[in-house]
Amino acid sequence: MQEIKILxxxxxxxxxxxxxxxxxxxxxxxxxxxxxxxxxxxxVDYYPxxxxxxxxxxxxxxxxxxxxxxxxVIVAVAVVVLSLxxxxxxxxxxxxxxxxxxxxxxxxxxxxxxxxxxxxxxxMFELIRWMGLYNSLPGLMITYMIFTLPFTVWVLTTFMxxxxxxxxxxxxxxxxxxxxxxxxxxxxxxxxxxVTTGLLAFIAAWNEFxxxxxxxxxxETRTVPVAIASMGGASEFELPWGxxxxxxxxxxxxxxxxxxxxxxxxxxxxxxxxxxx
Amino acid sequence: MSEIRMxxxxxxxxxxxxxxxxNLDIEDGEFVVFVGPSGCGKSTLLRLVAGLEDITKGDLHIxxxxxxNLPPPERGVAMVFQSYALYPHMTVYENMAFGxxxxxxxxxxxxxxxxxxxxxxxxxxxLTRLPKELSGGQRQRVAIGRAIVREPxxxxxxxxxxxLDAALRVQTRIEIAKLHSDLGASMIYVTHDQVEAMTLAxxxxxxxxxxxxxxxxxxxxxxxxxxxxxxxxxxxxxGFIGSPKMNFIDGELVSSDGSKSTxxxxxxxxxxxxxxxxxxxxxxxxxxxxxxxxxxxxxxxxTAKGKVAYAEHLGEASLFYLELAGSNELLTLRKEGDxxxxxxxxxxxxxxxxxxxxxxxxxxxFPRTVTYExxxxxxx
Amino acid sequence: xxxxxxxxxxxxxLTQSRVRAAWLxxxxxxxxxxxxxGWPLARTIWFSLTDANLSDLGNVNFIGxxxxxxxxxxxxxxGEWVGVLADGKWWISVWNTVYFSMISVTLETVLGLIVAxxxxxxxxxxxxxxxxxxxxxxxxxxxxxxxxxxxxxxQYGVINDILMFFGLINSPLAWTxxxxxAMNAVIMADVWKTTPxxxxxxxxxxxxxxxxxxxxxxxxxxxPVRVFFKxxxxxxxxxxxxxxxxxxxxxxxxxDLIYVLTSNSEATMSMSVYARQQLVEFQNVGLGSAxxxxxxxxxxxxxxxxxxxxxxxxx
Ligand SMILES: Nc1ncnc2c1ncn2[C@@H]1O[C@H](COP(=O)(O)OP(=O)(O)OP(=O)(O)O)[C@@H](O)[C@H]1O
Ligand SMILES: [Mg+2]
Numbered sequence: 001m002q003e004i005k006i007l008x009x010x011x012x013x014x015x016x017x018x019x020x021x022x023x024x025x026x027x028x029x030x031x032x033x034x035x036x037x038x039x040x041x042x043x044v045d046y047y048p049x050x051x052x053x054x055x056x057x058x059x060x061x062x063x064x065x066x067x068x069x070x071x072x073v074i075v076a077v078a079v080v081v082l083s084l085x086x087x088x089x090x091x092x093x094x095x096x097x098x099x100x101x102x103x104x105x106x107x108x109x110x111x112x113x114x115x116x117x118x119x120x121x122x123x124m125f126e127l128i129r130w131m132g133l134y135n136s137l138p139g140l141m142i143t144y145m146i147f148t149l150p151f152t153v154w155v156l157t158t159f160m161x162x163x164x165x166x167x168x169x170x171x172x173x174x175x176x177x178x179x180x181x182x183x184x185x186x187x188x189x190x191x192x193x194x195v196t197t198g199l200l201a202f203i204a205a206w207n208e209f210x211x212x213x214x215x216x217x218x219x220e221t222r223t224v225p226v227a228i229a230s231m232g233g234a235s236e237f238e239l240p241w242g243x244x245x246x247x248x249x250x251x252x253x254x255x256x257x258x259x260x261x262x263x264x265x266x267x268x269x270x271x272x273x274x275x276x277x
Numbered sequence: 278m279s280e281i282r283m284x285x286x287x288x289x290x291x292x293x294x295x296x297x298x299x300n301l302d303i304e305d306g307e308f309v310v311f312v313g314p315s316g317c318g319k320s321t322l323l324r325l326v327a328g329l330e331d332i333t334k335g336d337l338h339i340x341x342x343x344x345x346n347l348p349p350p351e352r353g354v355a356m357v358f359q360s361y362a363l364y365p366h367m368t369v370y371e372n373m374a375f376g377x378x379x380x381x382x383x384x385x386x387x388x389x390x391x392x393x394x395x396x397x398x399x400x401x402x403x404l405t406r407l408p409k410e411l412s413g414g415q416r417q418r419v420a421i422g423r424a425i426v427r428e429p430x431x432x433x434x435x436x437x438x439x440x441l442d443a444a445l446r447v448q449t450r451i452e453i454a455k456l457h458s459d460l461g462a463s464m465i466y467v468t469h470d471q472v473e474a475m476t477l478a479x480x481x482x483x484x485x486x487x488x489x490x491x492x493x494x495x496x497x498x499x500x501x502x503x504x505x506x507x508x509x510x511x512x513x514x515x516g517f518i519g520s521p522k523m524n525f526i527d528g529e530l531v532s533s534d535g536s537k538s539t540x541x542x543x544x545x546x547x548x549x550x551x552x553x554x555x556x557x558x559x560x561x562x563x564x565x566x567x568x569x570x571x572x573x574x575x576x577x578x579x580t581a582k583g584k585v586a587y588a589e590h591l592g593e594a595s596l597f598y599l600e601l602a603g604s605n606e607l608l609t610l611r612k613e614g615d616x617x618x619x620x621x622x623x624x625x626x627x628x629x630x631x632x633x634x635x636x637x638x639x640x641x642x643f644p645r646t647v648t649y650e651x652x653x654x655x656x657x
Numbered sequence: 658x659x660x661x662x663x664x665x666x667x668x669x670x671l672t673q674s675r676v677r678a679a680w681l682x683x684x685x686x687x688x689x690x691x692x693x694x695g696w697p698l699a700r701t702i703w704f705s706l707t708d709a710n711l712s713d714l715g716n717v718n719f720i721g722x723x724x725x726x727x728x729x730x731x732x733x734x735x736g737e738w739v740g741v742l743a744d745g746k747w748w749i750s751v752w753n754t755v756y757f758s759m760i761s762v763t764l765e766t767v768l769g770l771i772v773a774x775x776x777x778x779x780x781x782x783x784x785x786x787x788x789x790x791x792x793x794x795x796x797x798x799x800x801x802x803x804x805x806x807x808x809x810x811x812q813y814g815v816i817n818d819i820l821m822f823f824g825l826i827n828s829p830l831a832w833t834x835x836x837x838x839a840m841n842a843v844i845m846a847d848v849w850k851t852t853p854x855x856x857x858x859x860x861x862x863x864x865x866x867x868x869x870x871x872x873x874x875x876x877x878x879x880x881p882v883r884v885f886f887k888x889x890x891x892x893x894x895x896x897x898x899x900x901x902x903x904x905x906x907x908x909x910x911x912x913d914l915i916y917v918l919t920s921n922s923e924a925t926m927s928m929s930v931y932a933r934q935q936l937v938e939f940q941n942v943g944l945g946s947a948x949x950x951x952x953x954x955x956x957x958x959x960x961x962x963x964x965x966x967x968x969x970x971x972x
Contacts, residue, residue, distance in 0.1 A: 015775050016786055023790050023853060026804045029815055033807060044818040090686040093679035105683070107964075112694045114960055116910035118929040119953035122704050122936055122946045123697025126714050146693040153686060166362035169329050172671065174376030174423075175350030178678035184375075188366040207797040209913040210929075214937060225799035229917050241807050248800040259795040263788045270854070271861040331669045348671040 027252065034245040041242055055246035059231075062240070064220050065247060068227035072251070075137055075223060076205040079144045080198045087152035087197065088190070092182050094153065095160030096168060106157070113150035117210050120146065128215060135217045143211045148201040155200070155269055159193035160186070196269035199262055203255060224251045279340045279353055279430025279463055280305045281326065286335035288321055295321050298494035299335070301482060303465065305430075308457050310474040311467045313484030314517070318495060319467045320435050322484070326465060327356050327433050340430060350380070355424035356433040359440065361416045363408040363423075369395075370404040373422045387426075394422040397456070414445045421456070434466040438473065450476065471520055475502045483514055507648075512640040515566050521596060521609045523566045523634070530554055530561045536646045538635060540565055542581075544603035549578035550633030554643040566634035569596065569611040577627030583608055585622045590615065597624060698953070705946035712940055724947035741947045749923060750931040757840065757915075757927065758908035761847045766901055768848065769855030774885075776856065777863045787860075790853040798850065802917035805846035809833055836924035843915055843925050847908075855900055862896035863889070902963045909956055928952045 033041065034055050035048045059065050093099075094106060124143055125134075133139030163186060171185045187194075212223045219227070228251070231244050259266060281303040288296035295318045303309050311319040324330045325337065328349035337345050344352050363372050370391055377387045395401040398418040408416055417437060424432055434453070438446045454477055457464055468474055474481055483497045483505060498505055498514045509515035515523045531539040531547060533554035540563060541547050550565065557563070583599030586607055590596075595616045598607040610626060618624055635643045668676075705724050707717040721727075726740040741747050776787060793801065808815045809832035817829040832842040866889070874884045890897075912929035919925040921934070932952060936945030 012775070012778060012780060016780065019772060019775065020786055020789050022849070023793055026801065026808060026849065027792055027796060029808060030800075030804045042813045044813065044815050046815075086686045086689065089682035093682040097675050097679035099676045099679055105687075109690070111957070111960060112690055114906045114956060115694060115698070116929060116949070116952050116956050118910065118912065118932045119949045119956075120694060120697035120701055121933065121949060122709070122942050123700030124693070125711075125936075126700055127692070127697055129714070143693060145689050149686065149689060149693075164360065164362065166358045166360050167364070170356070170358060170362035170423075171364070171375075172329065173327065173349050173354075173356045174427075175379045176375075178675060178682070180379065185364060203795060207799070209797075209799055209916075210933070213916075214933070225797050225913075228797075228803060229799050241810075244803050245807065248803055252796050252800050255795045255797070256792055259791050260788050263784075263791055266791065267787075267857050267861060271858060328669060328671055331672050346669040346673075348669065348674065 027256075030245045030252075031249055034242060034249050037242050055240075055242035056250070058240070059243040059247040059250065062243060063227060063231065065227060065250075067220050068222050068224050069251065071137055071221060072206055072224040075140050075144065076202045078137075078141045079148050079205040080201045082141070083145065083148040083152040083201050084194060084198050086149060087156045088182060088187070088194070090153050091156035091160045092178065092186070095157040096163075097178075106154075109150045109153055113147065113154060115146065117146070121210070121214060124211070125214065134215060135221060137221065139215055140208075140212060140223070143215065144205050144208060147208075148204055151204070152197050152201055155197045156190075156193060159190060159197075163189060192265060193269070195262065196265040199258060199266060200269050203259075206251075206255060281431065281463065281465075282336075282338040284336045284338075286322075286325065286337060287333045288318070288325060288330065289333045294491060296325065296333075296495045297490050299496055300494075301496065301499065303463055303480070306461050306463055308454075308464045308466065308477055308479045309482060310478035310480070311465065311482050311484060312469060312471070312474045312517070313497075314486040315469065317484045317486035317490070319469075319484055322495070323356075323433050323435055323465060323467050326352075326431070327354055328352050329356075350376075352431075353429050354431040354433055355427045355429035356435070357417075357420045357424050357437045359436040361408070361420040361440075363416060363419055365408055368405050368407055369400060369411070369419050369422075372408070372419055373426050376423065376427050390426040390428070391422075394425040397425065397459075398422050398452075413441055414449060417441060417449060418452075421453075425456075425460070430462055432460075432462055432464040434464065436467055436469070438468070438470070446470075446473075453477065471518065475506075478502055481505050481518075483517060485513065489513060508642070508645060509634065510642050512564060512566070512636045512642070515634055515636070515642065519568055521569050521611065523568050524608050525606070525636075526565045526567075526601075526604060526608070528563055528565050530557055530559050530563045532559050533557070537630065538643070540635065542603070544581070544601070546579055546581065548628045548633070549630045550635050551631045551646045552633060552635040552643045553646050554635055554637075557637055557643070562638045564636040564640070565628075566636060567628060567632060569609040570594075571629060571632035572610050572626045573612065574629040574632050576629045576631050578630050580625055580627045582623050582625050583610070585618055585620055585624060587620060588618060599624060599626070701946045701953075702950050703946075704942050705950045707943050709942035709946070710940055711936065711942050714942065717943075720943070724943045725951075741944060741951065746923065746926070747928075747931055747948060750926045750928050753840065753925055754909060754911065754927045754929075757844060757847075757911060757925075758905055761844045761851070762901060762904050762908055764844070764848050765852045765855045765904060766897070768852045769859050769900075770897075772852065772856035773859035773863055776860050787857070790856065793850045793852075794854045794857075796850070798913040799917055801846060801850050802914050805842065805849070806833060806918050809842050809845075833919050833922075836922065839919045839922055839924045843918055846914055846918060847911070850914075851904065855904065858900040859893065859897060862893040866892050902959075906956055906959060909959070910952065928955075 032045060032048050035051050035053070036045070037052050037054045040049070094102060128134050128139040128143065131139070133142065167185065168181060171181050176185065207225060208223070209225045209229070212226045213229070216222050216226065222230070228244060228247050231240060231247065281301070283299050283301040286296060286299040287294075299322065311322060313319050321330060325332050328344070328347060332345050336343055339352055339354070364375065367375065373391045373394060374387050377390065391404070392401070395404055398421060400415070400418055400422060403411065403415060408419065411419065420437070437453075438449055441449060450473055466477060479501065480499060481502055482499050484495050485493060485497045489497070498510045500508070505514060505518045509518060512525065516525070526542060528540040528542050531541050533539070533552075535553055535555055536551065538550050538552050538554040539547055540550060542565070548565065554563070581601060583601050586598045586600050588595060588597050594614065595612050597610045597612070597618060599610055601608050608626075610624065631647045634645065637643065704717070706719055706721060708720050709717040724740055726738060726742040728736055728738055730736040772790070776783065811817070811829055811831035811834060814829070814832070816832070817826070820826045821829070830838055832838050870888050870892070871884065874888055910929050911927050912933065915925050915927050915930055928948065929952065932945050932948040935941045935948060
C-alpha cells in the first residue's frame with residue numbers, strides 16, 4: 001500500500017515535470033539562443049555558455065525595432081481603451097436591459113468574433129484606403145476592432161449579467177440614470193473584469209499578424225510581429241536566428257510577465273469568454 | 278400626503294398572469310403588510326408600487342397623482358431590499374448620501390439628514406465603515422437609513438428581516454415599529470413571517486396563489502390582523518393565518534337559523550356553530566373550521582374522542598395530532614402548558630360553538646354571529 | 658374579471674428611458690461592428706463577383722460567378738474549367754486546413770484533458786505550474802512560429818539533436834522544408850501553443866464539478882478509469898464541446914503559424930494563406946475574395962450547426 005502511494009507520487013511528480021519542461025522549454029531555448037552569436041549558434045547548447053548581448057544590439061540596429069515596439073504599444077493600448085469604453089456601455093445594455101432584439105444582437109456579436117479575418121481582408125483594405133488610413137497606425141487600430149470589440153462585449157456581458165440585480169434597483173430607487181449606474185455603481189465592482197478583458201484584448205492586439213502584415217508597408221510603421229517575421233539576412237537561407245530570438249525574447253517578456261501577474265484573472269476571463277452552452 | 282390607491286391593477290410577465298385585479302387603498306401613515314404563500318406575487322406587487330416593474334393594466338395613484346409611468350425616484354417612495362443591496366465600495370455615510378447627491382441636495386442638508394438617520398439607527402459610530410465591515414444587523418440598518426434620508430412618503434420593505442437571526446429579527450422588528458410611529462410615513466412591508474405580519478400591521482393584505490388568482494383576483498382578504506384571524510372570508514385565508522393551521526372537518530349542513538347552524542360530522546355526530554348559514558340549503562356539503570387553540574373554550578355543543586397520533590411539547594404549550602373516527606385527516610389540538618399524553622392515548626375534545634367557522638361548498642365563509650370583539654371579551 | 662389582458666403594457670418612463678439608454682449605449686458599438694465587419698464582408702462578397710484587381714479597386718466589372726467556377730470554351734470542343742473551385746491548389750489548401758484542424762484539435766483535446774486531470778490533483782506548487790502553462794498561450798504566434806522554426810532547423814535544430822541523442826532518428830530531418838514533414842511541424846507548434854489553453858478551460862470545468870459524486874464513487878470502490886468515463890467526462894462534456902468548437906473554428910482560419918513557419922510551401926498552405934496569396938501577392942482580388950467567401954461560409958456553416966446542435970441560450 002505504502003509503496004503504491006509513493007510510486008503514485010513519484011509518477012505525478014514526473015508528469016508535472018514533463019509538463020513544465022514541455023511548456024517552458026521552447027521559450028527557454030529562445031533565451032539561450034539569443035545570447036549566442038557567430039558560429040556558437042550552430043551548436044546545440046542546453047544552457048547559456050556565455051552572455052553575449054550582440055544579438056540584442058543588432059535586433060535594434062538592423063531595423064527600427066524600438067519603433068516597432070512603440071507602434072505595437074500604441075496600437076494595443078488604443079485598441080484596449082476603445083474597446084473597453086465601447087464594451088462597458090454596450091455590455092450594460094446587453095446584460096441588464098431587456099429589449100427586443102437583444103438575443104439576435106448577442107448572436108451577431110458572437111458570430112463576428114468567429115469571422116475568419118481573411119474573409120474581410122479585401123473589403124477592409126478598400127475601407128481603410130478610402131479613409132486614408134492605409135499604411136498607418138490608426139488604420140490598424142480600427143481594423144483590430146473586428147476581433148477585440150466582439151470579444152470584449154461578450155466577456156463583459158457575462159460579467160455584467162452576474163452583478164446583483166438588487167444593487168441596480170437600489171440605485172434606480174436612489175435616482176441613478178443608466179450612465180450613473182455604470183460609472184458610479186458598477187465600474188468599481190467591475191474593475192477586475194475590466195483588467196482581465198483589457199489584458200486579453202491587449203494580448204490579442206499585440207500578437208495580431210495578418211492585418212499588420214497586409215495594411216502596413218514601411219519598416220518604421222510596422223508592429224512587432226511583422227517586424228520579427230520579416231527580419232531577414234542576406235538570403236532566405238541565412239536568417240539571423242540570433243537577432244530573431246533576441247527580438248522575440250524582448251517582445252515576449254512583458255506579455256509573459258503580465259500573464260503571470262494576472263494569471264488567475266486571465267483564466268476566469270477565458271472561461272467567461274467561452275459560451276455557457 | 279401619500280395615500281396609495283390601486284384600481285384594477287394587473288401584472289403579467291409575458292403570458293404568466295401574476296397579479297390580477299388588485300383594488301387596494303392604503304391611507305397616509307398606515308402600516309400595511311403583504312403576506313401570502315411563496316411565489317404568489319408579494320414582491321411583484323411591491324415592485325409595482327416602487328416603479329421597478331411596469332403595471333400591465335390598471336391605475337396606481339400615490340398622493341392623489343397617477344404614477345403608473347413615473348420613474349421610481351419621482352414617486353416619493355423608498356425601498357429596503359432583502360439582501361440590503363448596499364453599494365459595496367462606498368462607506369456607510371456615502372451609501373446614505375448617494376441618493377441625495379444625485380438629487381443635487383446641498384451638502385449641508387445631506388450631512389444633517391445622514392447624521393440624523395445615523396442617530397436614529399445607532400449608526401453614528403459606523404459612518405466611515407464599508408459595508409463589508411458591518412454585521413448583518415448593522416447592514417440592514419444602513420439599508421433602512423438609506424431610505425430614511427430621502428424622507429419618503431412611503432417606505433417599501435421586501436422581507437427585510439429574513440436574513441437575520443431570530444433574536445435580531447425580533448429586535449429589528451420592534452425598531453421598525455418604533456420608526457413607523459416616529460416618522461408617521463406609510464409603510465408597505467412584505468413578509469412570510471406571520472408574527473411579523475400580526476405584530477406590525479395596521480392592515481394585512483393576504484394574496485391568493487395558484488388558480489384562485491385568476492378566479493378571485495390576487496387579493497384574498499384585506500383587514501386588520503384580528504379581522505383576518507377571526508373572520509377569514511374563505512378557507513384559504515382561514516388556513517393561512519394562524520399557526521398551527523386551522524383544522525378543517527368535512528360535514529353536511531343539517532339546519533340553520535339566523536344565529537346558529539347544525540352540522541353533521543363524518544362520524545355521524547352533530548355539532549352546533551354560531552354561524553349564519555341560512556343562505557344555504559340544508560344538505561349542502563360544508564367544511565367546519567376550528568383553530569387548534571380553541572378546542573378548550575367553553576360553550577361546546579358536543580364532544581368527541583381522538584387518539585393521539587403524535588405529540589409535540591413546546592414548553593409553553595403542547596400540540597397533539599389526533600386521529601378522529603370517520604376522518605382520515607389528523608386534527609391538531611393545542612393545549613396551554615405541559616400536558617402529558619402519549620401516542621395512543623385518547624383525548625377528549627369539545628367543539629365550542631362560538632369558535633367555529635363554516636365554509637360552503639365553494640370554500641366561502643358563512644358569516645359568524647359572534648364578532649371577535651365579543652369573542653375577546655369572553656376570552657379575557 | 659376573468660378576461661385575459663391582451664392590451665400592450667403601458668411602459669413607464671423608467672422602462673422607456675432604460676431602453677433608450679440601452680440603444681444609445683449600443684449604437685457606437687453597432688456602428689463600429691458594421692463598419693469593420695459587416696461592410697468589409699459585404700464588399701468582399703461583392704469583389705468575389707467581379708474582376709477586381711488590387712492595383713485598381715475603383716474600376717471593377719461584375720463577372721458573376723466566374724471567380725468561383727466557370728467553363729471557358731476554346732471553340733472546337735476544347736475548353737477548361739477555371740475559378741477557385743477548379744483550382745487544384747485551392748483543394749490542396751482545403752484538405753490541408755481540414756487535416757490540420759482535425760489532427761491538432763484532437764491532439765489538443767486529448768492532451769488538454771490529460772493535463773487538466775494532472776493539474777486537478779493537489780500537489781505543492783500547483784499554482785506555479787499553472788502559471789508556467791500560460792506561457793505558451795501568451796507568446797505571440799509569430800514568436801512561437803519563429804522559435805519552432807529554429808528548434809526544428811534541419812542542421813542546427815535542437816529537436817533533431819534530442820531525437821538523435823535518443824536514437825530515434827539517424828540523420829537530421831528537414832522538418833519545415835520536407836513536404837512530408839512540414840504539416841507535422843505546424844501541428845507540433847500549434848499543439849504546443851494551444852494545449853495549455855485547452856487544459857485550463859477543461860480544468861476550470863473540472864473544478865466546478867461537485868465533489869460528492871466522486872466521494873460516492875470512491876466509497877463504492879469504482880475504478881478511477883471507470884469513474885472518469887462514467888462520471889467526469891459526461892459532466893464536463895458541455896464545457897468540453899464549447900472549447901472544442903471554439904478551437905475548431907480558430908483552426909479553420911489558421912494563417913500566421915503556417916505563413917511564418919513554412920512560408921509559401923504548398924504542402925501546408927491553408928485556405929487563409931491561399932486567399933491572401935491570391936489577394937495580395939497575385940493582386941487578384943476577385944479570385945482571392947471568392948476563396949475568402951468560401952472560407953467564410955464554411956466557418957459560418959460550422960457555427961450554425963454548432964448553435965443548432967448545442968442549443969446555446971442567449972438570455
Ligand atoms: N421578472 C420576472 N419575469 C417572469 N416571471 C417573474 C418575474 N419576477 C417574478 N416572476 C414570477 O412571478 C411570481 C411571483 O413572484 P414574486 O417574487 O412576486 O413572489 P413572492 O410572493 O415575492 O415570493 P417569495 O415569498 O418567494 O418572495 C413567481 O411565480 C415568479 O416566478
Ligand atoms: Mg419575494
